[in-house]
Amino acid sequence: MQVKIKDVAKHAGVSVTTVSRVLNGEKYVKDDLKSRVNRAIEELGYAPSQIARSLVRKKTNLIGVIVPDLTSSFYSTILSSIEEMASANDYNLLVCNISEDIDKELKYLNVFQEMRVEGIIIMHEKINEPIRNFIHKIKIPVIFSSVKPMDQKFVSVIIDDYQASYEATKYLIELGHETIGFIGGDMRDITSGQNRYSGYRNAMTDAGTKLVFEHIRFGDYKVKSGYDQMKELLSVEHPPTAVFAVSDDMAVGAMNCIRDHNLRVPEDISVMGFDGSQLTELVRPTLTSMEQPIQQMGKVTMDVLLKQIAGETISMSDVVLEHRLVARESCRNRNEATRM
Amino acid sequence: MQVKIKDVAKHAGVSVTTVSRVLNGEKYVKDDLKSRVNRAIEELGYAPSQIARSLVRKKTNLIGVIVPDLTSSFYSTILSSIEEMASANDYNLLVCNISEDIDKELKYLNVFQEMRVEGIIIMHEKINEPIRNFIHKIKIPVIFSSVKPMDQKFVSVIIDDYQASYEATKYLIELGHETIGFIGGDMRDITSGQNRYSGYRNAMTDAGTKLVFEHIRFGDYKVKSGYDQMKELLSVEHPPTAVFAVSDDMAVGAMNCIRDHNLRVPEDISVMGFDGSQLTELVRPTLTSMEQPIQQMGKVTMDVLLKQIAGETISMSDVVLEHRLVARESCRNRNEATRM
Numbered sequence: 226m227q228v229k230i231k232d233v234a235k236h237a238g239v240s241v242t243t244v245s246r247v248l249n250g251e252k253y254v255k256d257d258l259k260s261r262v263n264r265a266i267e268e269l270g271y272a273p274s275q276i277a278r279s280l281v282r283k284k285t286n287l288i289g290v291i292v293p294d295l296t297s298s299f300y301s302t303i304l305s306s307i308e309e310m311a312s313a314n315d316y317n318l319l320v321c322n323i324s325e326d327i328d329k330e331l332k333y334l335n336v337f338q339e340m341r342v343e344g345i346i347i348m349h350e351k352i353n354e355p356i357r358n359f360i361h362k363i364k365i366p367v368i369f370s371s372v373k374p375m376d377q378k379f380v381s382v383i384i385d386d387y388q389a390s391y392e393a394t395k396y397l398i399e400l401g402h403e404t405i406g407f408i409g410g411d412m413r414d415i416t417s418g419q420n421r422y423s424g425y426r427n428a429m430t431d432a433g434t435k436l437v438f439e440h441i442r443f444g445d446y447k448v449k450s451g452y453d454q455m456k457e458l459l460s461v462e463h464p465p466t467a468v469f470a471v472s473d474d475m476a477v478g479a480m481n482c483i484r485d486h487n488l489r490v491p492e493d494i495s496v497m498g499f500d501g502s503q504l505t506e507l508v509r510p511t512l513t514s515m516e517q518p519i520q521q522m523g524k525v526t527m528d529v530l531l532k533q534i535a536g537e538t539i540s541m542s543d544v545v546l547e548h549r550l551v552a553r554e555s556c557r558n559r560n561e562a563t564r565m
Numbered sequence: 566m567q568v569k570i571k572d573v574a575k576h577a578g579v580s581v582t583t584v585s586r587v588l589n590g591e592k593y594v595k596d597d598l599k600s601r602v603n604r605a606i607e608e609l610g611y612a613p614s615q616i617a618r619s620l621v622r623k624k625t626n627l628i629g630v631i632v633p634d635l636t637s638s639f640y641s642t643i644l645s646s647i648e649e650m651a652s653a654n655d656y657n658l659l660v661c662n663i664s665e666d667i668d669k670e671l672k673y674l675n676v677f678q679e680m681r682v683e684g685i686i687i688m689h690e691k692i693n694e695p696i697r698n699f700i701h702k703i704k705i706p707v708i709f710s711s712v713k714p715m716d717q718k719f720v721s722v723i724i725d726d727y728q729a730s731y732e733a734t735k736y737l738i739e740l741g742h743e744t745i746g747f748i749g750g751d752m753r754d755i756t757s758g759q760n761r762y763s764g765y766r767n768a769m770t771d772a773g774t775k776l777v778f779e780h781i782r783f784g785d786y787k788v789k790s791g792y793d794q795m796k797e798l799l800s801v802e803h804p805p806t807a808v809f810a811v812s813d814d815m816a817v818g819a820m821n822c823i824r825d826h827n828l829r830v831p832e833d834i835s836v837m838g839f840d841g842s843q844l845t846e847l848v849r850p851t852l853t854s855m856e857q858p859i860q861q862m863g864k865v866t867m868d869v870l871l872k873q874i875a876g877e878t879i880s881m882s883d884v885v886l887e888h889r890l891v892a893r894e895s896c897r898n899r900n901e902a903t904r905m
Contacts, residue, residue, distance in 0.1 A: 270702070272678050295645040296638065296843065305635040308662045312669065317676055320660040322648045329652060336657055338612050362610070448847060477847055484849050503636065507788060507817055508848060509824050 228271040237265035288316050288530065289337035291330060293349040295322040297447075297474065298502040299519065300348060303370060306523030307346065314531055316343075327353055334359050344530045350374040350414050366533035370526040371517065373416045373543065380533075381543045382526045384517050386416045389548035390424025390471065393497055393515040396550055397467045398432045401559030402495065405429065406440040406465035408454045408475050417446070421471040421499065440465050444475050451478025459486055467495040467556065473502045473514055480508065480555065491557035501551060510554035518546050568611040577605035626656050628870065629677035631670060633689040635662040637787075637814065638842040639859065640688060643710060646863030647686065654871055656683075667693055674699050684870045690714040690754050706873035710866040711857065713756045713883065720873075721883045722866045724857050726756045729888035730764025730811065733837055733855040736890055737807045738772045741899030742835065745769065746780040746805035748794045748815050757786070761811040761839065780805050784815050791818025799826055806834060807896065813838035817848055820895065831897035841891060850894030858886050 230248075234241045239258055246254050247262040265271070288311055292300050304320070311318055319342060321333040334356065337345055345365055350372040352360075357376060360367050373381040397405050407425050410418040429436050439461040444450030451470050455478065458464055470476040476498030480490050490496050490510055498505060501516025525544055532539050570588075574581045579598055586594050587602040605611070628651055632640050644660070651658055659682060661673040674696065677685055685705055690712040692700075697716060700707050713721040737745050747765050750758040769776050779801040784790030791810050795818065798804055810816040816838030820830050830836050830850055838845060841856025865884055872879050 272675075295641050295648065298636065298638070301635050301641045305662055305664075308635065308660070309664075312661070312673075317659050317661070317680070319657050320648070321652070321657070322645055324645075324649075333652075335612070340657070448843075481847070481849060503788075504847070507821070507844070509821060 228269045230271075232269060233262065233265045233271050236269055237261040285341045285343060286316050287319055287340060287342040288344045288346060288527075289319045289333070289340070289342040290321065290346045291333060291348060292320065292322050293325060294447075295320075298504055299371075299473070299500050302502065302519045303348065303523040303526075306520045307370070307527050310524050310527035314527070316527075316531075323349070325349075325351070327351070327356070331355055331359065334363075338363055338365065343534045344368070346370055346526060346530060347374075348372060350416060351411075352376065366530060368526055368530045368533070371416075371522055372414070375415060378541075380529055380539070380541055381416075382522055382529065382546065383416055383543060384546050384548040386420035387424045389515045389517075390421040390469075390499070391428045392424075392548075392550060393469055393499065394425045394428035395432065396552075397469060397495065397497060397556065398428065398434055400467070400495070400556055402465075402467040403434060404437060404440060404463065404465040404467070405434065406458045406468040407442065408451055408458075408468060408470040408479060409441070409443045410446050410471050412443060417471060425469060437465070444470075444478075446472040446474060448474045448478040448481075451475030452482045453478075455479035455482035456486075459483070459488075464494070466493075466559065467497065469497045469499075471499045473498040473500045473504045473512060476512055476514070476555075477504050477508055480510075480512070491555050495556040497556055501549075505551070505553060513553045513556045514551055516549045516551050518549075521546060568609045570611075572609060573602065573605045573611050576609055577601040625681045625683060627659055627680060627682040628656050628684045628686060628867075629659045629673070629680070629682040630661065630686045631673060631688060632660060632662050633665060634787075635660075638844055639711075639812070639814075639840050642842065642859045643688065643863040643866075646860045647710070647867050650864050650867035654867070656867075656871075663689070665689075665691070667691070667696070671695055671699065674703075678703055678705065683874045684708070686710055686866060686870060687714075688712060690756060691751075692716065706870060708866055708870045708873070711756075711862055712754070715755060718881075720869055720879070720881055721756075722862055722869065722886065723756055723883060724886050724888040726760035727764045729855045729857075730761040730809075730839070731768045732764075732888075732890060733809055733839065734765045734768035735772065736892075737809060737835065737837060737896065738768065738774055740807070740835070740896060742805075742807040743774060744777060744780060744803065744805040744807070745774065746798045746808040747782065748791055748798075748808060748810040748819060749781070749783045750786050750811050752783060757811060758783075765809060777805070784810075786812040786814060788814045788818040788821075791815025792822045793818075795819035795822035796826075799823070799828075804834070806899065807837065808834060809837045809839075811839045813840045813842045813844045813852060813854055816852055816854070816895075817844055820848065820850075820852070831895050835896040837896055841889075845891070845893060853893045853896045854891055856889045856891050858889075861886060 234244045244262050247259050323330045345367045348370050352374040367379050369381040409422045412418045442454040444454045470479050476496050480496050483490050483494050498512045498514035501514050505512040505514045574584045584602050587599050663670045685707045688710050692714040707719050709721040713723050749762045752758045782794040784794045810819050816836050820836050823830050823834050838852045838854035841854050845852040845854045
């Protein structure tokens with residue numbers, strides 16, 4: 226039998242109201258009563274219902290998180306750091322994996338509302354009309370992590386994707402590559418699609434490097450699409466000497482495709498990734514990548530959201546974190562090669 | 566302003582009790598009243614509080630999940646399939662990442678109890694006394710996924726780790742390897758530690774293959790420990806010609822260590838993994854591995870748990886799923902080499 230609040234009251238010889246006041250940490254409860262109640266709670270093994278207390282306090286300590294793909298190393302690392310920060314602040318995560326199923330997302334947002342979550346974190350930018358309407362209507366703080374949707378009403382915790390992509394491309398140009406292939410993302414995505422493509426395109430034209438139509442491809446950020454797009458890049462008459470993929474997963478797919486075609490990375494083709502996920506260190510050659518501060522991104526997201534929940538007035542402008550190019554083994558310096 | 570149940574009642578011209586009866590799907594509510602209430606709900610955009618309904622129905626539709634490491638591809642894939650199955654059954658997941666922090670786990674289990682989760686899934690087997698006492702005391706169904714703790718009271722959804730490990734070792738022996746190194750797990754873990762080690766040991770002795778003390782090492786399932794333990798294996802006077810690591814992560818670490826010592830996989834040393842995670846296909850050479858049916862494991866776990874929640878009488882014996890050796894490129898056949 227579940228121990229009830231009235232059992233505690235009876236055992237302690239006090240009223241239910243007194244037990245309730247002790248549980249809610251109210252002032253002006255005599256120490257004597259307080260210790261009798263606490264002793265009774267311990268002796269009976271009473272666990273107060275969070276649900277019942279939520280109704281009184283209007284606090285659920287729940288955060289709803291929408292993840293596009295739990296099996297991606299990038300998202301699971303952000304999630305892991307969000308979880309750490311939430312736990313340290315006594316918040317619990319309702320985790321929803323949408324696998325790009327928009328209907329599932331809308332259903333989840335409804336659940337979040339019904340569960341009275343105190344905040345919502347969204348990690349993708351494919352926001353359609355019903356979802357847009359929903360998140361604008363609800364009175365729950367919403368924050369975007371690692372992405373920026375078309376809508377300006379919410380805070381995004383991101384890096385400067387345009388600048389990061391510009392610098393990654395410039396790095397390959399400075400290594401002496403004159404033909405640089407590009408494997409981009411979904412062009413409906415502003416941050417990871419459009420901005421990264423613009424960064425590549427402008428770095429190329431600013432350096433006077435020719436943009437080749439056949440060298441520009443788009444995937445879905447996953448390993449397989451990196452492989453498939455690389456296959457297309459290898460099938461053109463003059464394949465590029467370097468390839469920049471806008472996710473590490475696609476870059477690894479590209480590396481494997483190059484290898485499976487009996488070519489070498491980086492001797493024949495250099496490969497540059499984006500994200501700085503765990504994969505960069507796992508593959509051989511290790512992957513040069515434009516890194517996002519993944520751990521910090523999760524921490525800052527929770528930090529800003531907790532402030533919004535606490536009702537603090539925060540700036541509604543985006544939080545832009547630092548990116549960093551980490552050179553590893555997958556990119557060859559062609560200048561040195563020429564000098565040799 | 567939040568729309569309240571009394572606003573709905575007023576708008577529909579019925580009593581609060583009637584609205585409540587409609588919301589709870591009770592019988593014997595006249596169709597006419599039902600449609601008036603539903604119309605009012607729609608017109609006012611009323612979202613009934615899941616919290617309040619939980620109190621009435623004693624149903625929270627919440628499942629608590631304890632994950633040892635969200636950033637591991639193995640666990641995030643199981644979690645993703647648990648999530649899919651939960652969502653299809655209108656359950657939501659409270660996800661807790663413990664990172665081997667036992668205090669954090671106990672705190673989370675308390676939260677699960679207070680939140681009145683309907684079931685708990687645990688994915689590690691390091692169950693200490695306080696946790697054991699806790700899960701024995703609570704009246705909530707608990708199930709273990711991919712692991713089997715020392716305690717027999719709960720159902721585990723697992724593979725036959727002993728047999729799988731035995732077959733993996735036998736495969737290497739049949740490829741002509743006479744010295745087979747072993748990188749095991751935590752020997753306090755029954756399934757992934759002890760059983761996998763026994764499988765290796767018995768396959769070796771059954772085949773009359775010598776067990777070499779210096780060839781047996783233990784790690785923590787993660788990439789880095791596979792790398793570090795492999796380094797030790799390479800430093801002995803006669804390193805083994807094949808290495809069996811009991812997780813794919815450790816196997817990939819071992820492969821990288823071999824490569825960094827200017828040796829080749831599989832020409833110089835063959836490597837066998839365990840789990841069948843995404844990594845097996847990402848690395849080059851691709852990794853031969855003893856595969857667990859990861860997706861199915863998540864689905865079956867939720868399936869059994871949902872039956873327990875529904876109060877169905879289920880067999881308390883473990884659910885043992887099929888393992889499968891998937892041969893890829895990382896293991897060399899020495900018999901063929903000799904014949905050449």
